[in-house]
Amino acid sequence: MTALVSVLPLLRWSLFWLLAVFCGFAAKAGASTQSQFILGIGYGQYSSVLHAQPNRSFNLLPRWQIYYDRFYMENLDLGFNLLETQHWSVDLTTKQSFDALLTRGGGLRDSLLTGLVSTSKPILLPIGHGNSLSDIITPAKRHFSYLGGATVLYRRADWQFSSSVHQDISNVHQGNEWQNSLSYRWQQPGFGVELTGSIRRLDHNYSRYYLGVLPGDFTRNAYQYAPGSQWLPSVKVALRLQLTSQMDFVANWRREYLPSASLNSLYFATLNQDLWFSGVTLRW
Secondary structure, eight states, rough: HHHHTTTHHHHHHHHHHHHHHHHHHHHHHGGGOOOEEEEEEEEEEOOBTTTOOEEEEEEEEEEEEEEETTEEEEEEEEEEEEEOOEEEEEEEEEEEEGGGGGOOOOOOOHHHHHHHHHOOOOOOOOOTTTOHHHHOOOOOOOOOOOOEEEEEEEETTEEEEEEEEEEOOOOSSSEEEEEEEEEEEEEEETTEEEEEEEEEEEHHHHHHHSSSGGGBBBBBOOBBBOOSSSSEEEEEEEEEEEEEETTTEEEEEEEEOOGGGGGGGSSSSSSEEEEEEEEEEEEE
């Protein structure tokens, strides 16, 4: 995986090339381009894993897709199909990482302070006369990152296996992710259920940025924590019921399990993050 870091400039140029070529072809595509816009309206929630932070709710779930020849764009993700057989495909891919949602709650300072007060871990902090704990806590906001790499897919009947390697190409954390997923889809006319199990490996740079304590999170770098490379398994259940030719009822639930090492960062109160949504989707 360390060799992947050395090709970061190449991956960045690959992203720019994908964007430029896709936009060029899409502009000339005309009727041969397939596109679809999907808007979900309902209620969803992703649970907070932070100390002293509430769960976050949302009511809209926008999704759009464009396909032209071997190029495709799905939401913020891009792809170019290099090879495809009856069961296999190999694609160059880019993807938006949403791991910043782990630390989005509007109160990282409160989370870190609560974790610091409640931990049994001995931590020496430079608290001087007239200072308090809150004076030395200066947590840095974690940003969303964008990744580029490659994906291999294997499909057979109702099963699909995918393995992908992606490197940060947005200069946020310079880390990489290796993800493997196995899905089973049960489909009937107007109704379908999909079950997915995944596991992803975050390298030390990636996990340190989102699961650790950065040098600037405390004044004078009083406490830092880097959990090292970590594995994060997850499960997902998706249900779809067709209501009309352009409307479906959907219900999705996903749980990801954080590694126990992330508790040492002091930010996290639990190791399970749930994301769910139920409502209707409209297609154009």
